[in-house]
Amino acid sequence: xxxxxxxxxxNKIYASGFIALKDINLDINRGEIIALLGPNGAGKTTLIxxxxxxxxxxxxxxxxxxxxTQKQYRETREKIGLVxxxxxxxxxxxxxxxxxxxxxxxxxxxxxxIIEKILRDLSLWDKKDNMMMTLSGGMKRRVLIAKALSHxxxxxxxxEPTAGVDVELRKDMWExxxxxxxxxxxxxxxxxYIEEAEEIADRIGVINNGEIxxxxxxxxxxxxxxxxxxxxxxxxxxxxxxVALKHYQLDLSSDGQYLSYTFNNSxxxxxxxxxxxxSNAIQSNEHSSIATLIDDLNxxxxxxxxxxxxxxxxxxxxxxxxxxxxxxxSRPLQQNIQKDTPQVKS
Amino acid sequence: xxxxxxxxIYKAEMARTWRTLLQSIISPIISTSLYFIVFGSAxxxxxxxxxxxxxxxxxxxxxxxxxxxxQSISNASFGIFFPKFSGTIYExxxxxxxxxxxILGYVGASTSKSLLVGIIILATAGIFVPLQIAHPIAMLxxxxxxxxxxxxxxxxxxxxxxxxxxxxxxxxLVITPLxxxxxxxxxxxMLPPFWQTVTLFNPVVYLISGFRWSFYGVSDVNVAIxxxxxxxxxxxALLIVWQIFKTGYQLRK
Numbered sequence: 001x002x003x004x005x006x007x008x009x010x011n012k013i014y015a016s017g018f019i020a021l022k023d024i025n026l027d028i029n030r031g032e033i034i035a036l037l038g039p040n041g042a043g044k045t046t047l048i049x050x051x052x053x054x055x056x057x058x059x060x061x062x063x064x065x066x067x068x069t070q071k072q073y074r075e076t077r078e079k080i081g082l083v084x085x086x087x088x089x090x091x092x093x094x095x096x097x098x099x100x101x102x103x104x105x106x107x108x109x110x111x112x113x114i115i116e117k118i119l120r121d122l123s124l125w126d127k128k129d130n131m132m133m134t135l136s137g138g139m140k141r142r143v144l145i146a147k148a149l150s151h152x153x154x155x156x157x158x159x160e161p162t163a164g165v166d167v168e169l170r171k172d173m174w175e176x177x178x179x180x181x182x183x184x185x186x187x188x189x190x191x192x193y194i195e196e197a198e199e200i201a202d203r204i205g206v207i208n209n210g211e212i213x214x215x216x217x218x219x220x221x222x223x224x225x226x227x228x229x230x231x232x233x234x235x236x237x238x239x240x241x242x243v244a245l246k247h248y249q250l251d252l253s254s255d256g257q258y259l260s261y262t263f264n265n266s267x268x269x270x271x272x273x274x275x276x277x278x279s280n281a282i283q284s285n286e287h288s289s290i291a292t293l294i295d296d297l298n299x300x301x302x303x304x305x306x307x308x309x310x311x312x313x314x315x316x317x318x319x320x321x322x323x324x325x326x327x328x329x330s331r332p333l334q335q336n337i338q339k340d341t342p343q344v345k346s
Numbered sequence: 347x348x349x350x351x352x353x354x355i356y357k358a359e360m361a362r363t364w365r366t367l368l369q370s371i372i373s374p375i376i377s378t379s380l381y382f383i384v385f386g387s388a389x390x391x392x393x394x395x396x397x398x399x400x401x402x403x404x405x406x407x408x409x410x411x412x413x414x415x416x417q418s419i420s421n422a423s424f425g426i427f428f429p430k431f432s433g434t435i436y437e438x439x440x441x442x443x444x445x446x447x448x449i450l451g452y453v454g455a456s457t458s459k460s461l462l463v464g465i466i467i468l469a470t471a472g473i474f475v476p477l478q479i480a481h482p483i484a485m486l487x488x489x490x491x492x493x494x495x496x497x498x499x500x501x502x503x504x505x506x507x508x509x510x511x512x513x514x515x516x517x518x519l520v521i522t523p524l525x526x527x528x529x530x531x532x533x534x535x536m537l538p539p540f541w542q543t544v545t546l547f548n549p550v551v552y553l554i555s556g557f558r559w560s561f562y563g564v565s566d567v568n569v570a571i572x573x574x575x576x577x578x579x580x581x582x583a584l585l586i587v588w589q590i591f592k593t594g595y596q597l598r599k
Contacts (some may be wrong), residue, residue, distance in 0.1 A: 052439075052440040053439060053440050054436055054439045054440055056594055073442060074348075074442040074444075075442075076442075077440060077441060077442040078442045080440070082436065082437075082440050084433070084436050086433050088432055088433035088434045088436065089432075089434060090358070090432070090434055091432075092362075092365055093358070093361070097358075097361070100354075101354050101357075101358050102437060103350075103354075104350045104351060104353060104354025104357075105350075105351045105354045105355070105437060105438065105441040105443065106350075106351070106441050106442060107348040107350050107351055107441075107442055107443075108350060109350060110350075147437070
């Protein structure tokens, strides 16, 4: 199936010279939920704004369902709904009027039945006559979603949809998003809440310094890049790790009761290019290395009563990826600084 | 053409007028009525006729023009500035609407409001002073063209302004002095020759003169020049707006 959005070589350089996006290439599949993660200023909102037509790209093309967002903007924009990051709204307008306004703006004939359904689905029906300025932040966020859905888009962009929303409301939002996906809507969301991406996304993209440093199926990403740690509760406490087990780089607790073994050592620098290759190798060796460890423990007469296993979260993977990318970017800079530093002869 | 979008923008803008009735309609009517009371009845009764027209009646086209110009600019500038200020402009920019449709919505609503204010002021003037309209079609032409042209100018100001101070700058520091010095309260033939020549550089002179001609059949400059000037201003405003949308100036980063 053809991707619903194709982003080709998108670059964005602002008038100030700031490079917001560097050669972005990305395909978004129909019906999926893709989460774009990245620190503040990474370029997530700029990318969304370019696809939606709010910001002009410096170069490159974006196709939405085969239509060019610049040349065929009517065809592309009517397929897209956007929920912005900021809680912007016409303070003096009622919920009903503001949602109806959005439907008209996107060229759709008035249809009170559809507006009613959207408002009911988002638990806004009893607020329909309330002025926007009287609503809470969470309710305003729902209204922005209602506005974005008012013209029945095929693609929905959610820019930080649950920022500043309480936990209960956030879970309600996830439900709404899942319902939308079930109805066939493609969803692209940016978020700071990694838990959110972990909960609802099919694919995860990580943006840092205007570059997509990784794009992967969520399950595969966690499987490939996540660290696993097994902790053994020993029958008898150890004073030190036997020499025969040194190569496992085990950790012994201070009381000598627990021995920990971590796969895919986080101290390894993960390079973008060899990231997947390396993680594949680690994954294939995973089971054999545990079995060998247990054999070696038996051979050294180290018994254990209990085993605890822990897998790293998406958050830990994300933090590691961003940290490694920052290191990679700062390396040439450091080299340049060293090169430029005048040598002092003694 | 996205007619639903034009209607949506137009309706939303007009809804703002009804919400702010006091500021949009009542305020200009009261201020103009005060001009008629002070200049028309109180002071005007002591001033001789100008070009054979009683002073109170003579100032009607100028006062009407003052209101039309300031109202058109402030309505249109606020209409586009506020979504920029509040951030709701994202919706218009991401919608499948062309520049022409956006302008028809915003400028259309501003023109409607100004026309409404103009008609009400005209009716109010009729209470205070005797009125006659010698060329009704020409009067409607000047009325409509002025509202459209200055609503377009207001739209440009609203896009250019990035704070509330700039929004007020053009109406209060440029338009009001130009109208006052453009023959609203006097005929430019009353000025010394040098100042008559200087006044001809004031574009508002041509609007007031043409408008006055449509009422009383007398004008400071040839009516054909007035018509040409208003059409020139309209074309200039359209050209600037077209450039704004082409370059995305202050709209699309």
